[in-house]
Amino acid sequence: MRQADRSCASGLRGALGDDGPRLSRTGAGYRLSGADIADLRERPASRAARAARDAGRLERAVELARQAEELWRGEFTEALQAPAVAMS
Structure with missing residues (x-):
């Protein structure tokens, strides 16, 4: 490990x-x-989704948000084992 x-x-x-x-x-x-939480919000895919949402293009915002979510692979902190990162 x-x-x-x-x-x-x-x-x-x-x-x-x-x-x-x-x-x-x-x-x-x-x-x-x-x-800072802003570090996570400023990623290009999620930023594009928020811009589409703010422009009232909700279908496009959903599409972009799904694309951003697909960038994740596996479980968050899957290789780490500690009480502070335990997934419930």
């Missing part, structure tokens, strides 16, 4: 880039700092 954790952390660091939030190792796992 340690290798899966390191692999996920490495992928997250790459996705966050140099100017984004920071992922750091702690004694118990990893900590994400410098992130």
Whole structure:
């Protein structure tokens, strides 16, 4: 499991880039700092869906939101096992 954790952390660091939030190792796992909920909202697919919604193009907004959702693969934090990320 340690290798899966390191692999996920490495992928997250790459996705966050140099100017984004920071992922750091702690004694118990990893900590994400410098992130804001706006970081999640500003992804292009979800931003396009919100723009369509705001323009009153609800069918297009639904289509774009579904496309954004399809970008996810697997379960969120599936490779991590800790009480803080336990899925119920």
